[in-house]
Amino acid sequence: MNQDKHFDTLQVHAGHQHDHLKAVNPPIYQTSTFAFEDADDGAACFAGENAGYIYTRLGNPTVRHLENAVAALEGGFGGIACGSGMGAVTSVYMAFLSAGSHIVSTDAVYGASRSVLEKHFSRFGVQSTFVDSSNLALVEAAIRPNTKLIYIETPANPTISITDIADCAVVAAKHGIKLVVDNTFCSPYLQQPLALGADIVLHSVTKFINGHADVVGGVIVTKTAEDHKLLYNVMTSMGPNMDPHQAWLVIRGLKTLSLRMEKAQANSQIIAEWLEAHPAVAWVRYPGLKSHPQYEIAQRQQSGPGAMISFGLKGGLAAGKKLMDSVKLAVLAVSLGGVETLIQHPASMTHAKVSSEAKLAAGITDDLVRYSVGIENVDDLIADLERGL
Numbered sequence: 001m002n003q004d005k006h007f008d009t010l011q012v013h014a015g016h017q018h019d020h021l022k023a024v025n026p027p028i029y030q031t032s033t034f035a036f037e038d039a040d041d042g043a044a045c046f047a048g049e050n051a052g053y054i055y056t057r058l059g060n061p062t063v064r065h066l067e068n069a070v071a072a073l074e075g076g077f078g079g080i081a082c083g084s085g086m087g088a089v090t091s092v093y094m095a096f097l098s099a100g101s102h103i104v105s106t107d108a109v110y111g112a113s114r115s116v117l118e119k120h121f122s123r124f125g126v127q128s129t130f131v132d133s134s135n136l137a138l139v140e141a142a143i144r145p146n147t148k149l150i151y152i153e154t155p156a157n158p159t160i161s162i163t164d165i166a167d168c169a170v171v172a173a174k175h176g177i178k179l180v181v182d183n184t185f186c187s188p189y190l191q192q193p194l195a196l197g198a199d200i201v202l203h204s205v206t207k208f209i210n211g212h213a214d215v216v217g218g219v220i221v222t223k224t225a226e227d228h229k230l231l232y233n234v235m236t237s238m239g240p241n242m243d244p245h246q247a248w249l250v251i252r253g254l255k256t257l258s259l260r261m262e263k264a265q266a267n268s269q270i271i272a273e274w275l276e277a278h279p280a281v282a283w284v285r286y287p288g289l290k291s292h293p294q295y296e297i298a299q300r301q302q303s304g305p306g307a308m309i310s311f312g313l314k315g316g317l318a319a320g321k322k323l324m325d326s327v328k329l330a331v332l333a334v335s336l337g338g339v340e341t342l343i344q345h346p347a348s349m350t351h352a353k354v355s356s357e358a359k360l361a362a363g364i365t366d367d368l369v370r371y372s373v374g375i376e377n378v379d380d381l382i383a384d385l386e387r388g389l
């Protein structure tokens with residue numbers, strides 16, 4: 001596929017290679033292993049002299065299609081698909097951190113991306129510091145001689161705080177550190193971190209890229225061949241690889257990414273403005289509102305505000321609980337980025353494992369309700385919220 005095509009063309013066609021039957025859609029190569037022509041072919045495959053497939057943990061044609069498609073959409077060298085978003089996050093940590101090294105991360109990063117560092121990587125001597133990465137001075141001040149990664153999630157889950165990717169890239173380059181961006185909330189349709197100077201971009205494809213809340217997965221995209229080789233070796237040795245059936249579902253979802261995102265985003269702007277004007281609502285955080293503290297950065301680095309809204313009610317947590325129990329159309333569930341609207345309470349759900357002090361420091365207040373906007377009719381969604389408020 002020619003990489004000079006537009007996004008909506010690439011999302012349908014990138015990564016596809018016709019098989020001998022010319023199937024329009026990729027077959028699901030549901031096989032764990034691949035036969036060699038003969039012993040020399042097997043040896044050549046293992047030596048990397050022959051590009052043939054060997055074993056599905058090491059590579060599979062259906063999975064490769066997805067890896068190439070997401071890499072094309074992100075404008076990167078290559079993709080690495082994992083069985084979950086956390087498989088992607090931990091593969092990146094494993095590839096670039098070792099005993100005695102240090103990572104600077106966004107304080108409001110997804111709960112497990114933080115707790116895996118604090119509870120598990122710390123056991124192997126990895127140090128981590130979490131800062132409000134929307135403040136570049138705090139990022140730079142946190143850098144130590146042993147810092148190997150700056151890891152940012154923008155917009156962050158669930159505060160929707162936004163970090164300037166290009167500014168962080170300048171700081172990372174100055175200190176010889178890799179910059180990793182979790183681009184889950186925007187998807188490559190709205191934000192392309194590699195073009196802004198990041199080295200690695202990753203996704204929980206469970207969210208907008210698949211978009212149908214029916215599969216879990218992750219994809220990493222690297223800018224360089226060297227980083228791809230390192231990550232590929234780490235991922236395939238440790239084994240958080242994606243299954244071919246998972247990949248096939250994500251490929252199907254990916255083909256409509258821009259259409260889903262446009263509709264969900266249009267709904268979100270209307271809902272965010274409606275919430276902001278509602279007397280029961282204390283605050284709303286949405287990148288499409290001028291009241292968002294990093295509105296200007298969002299305008300610069302995102303081509304749209306996305307479909308995630310956080311808000312708090314004047315009645316605090318009690319009113320938020322009542323809302324979550326009253327809505328009938330929005331589903332009370334974790335996860336995000338699907339065609340259906342979801343509502344949840346991060347402090348007791350997705351970020352429950354993060355300590356109370358860390359949650360508060362990161363702005364994850366007890367009253368914060370997170371709303372993932374789907375593609376339903378916006379009047380129906382507003383009527384549903386109105387009932388709860």
Ligand code: LCS
Nearest residue numbers: 084085086110157184204206334335350
């Ligand atoms: N990165 C971000 C920004 C996420 O929101 C999540 C999951 C992950 C990584 C991990 O991906 P997974 O392994 O779940 O595919 N976020 C979730 C959430 O907000 N609710 O449930 C999962």
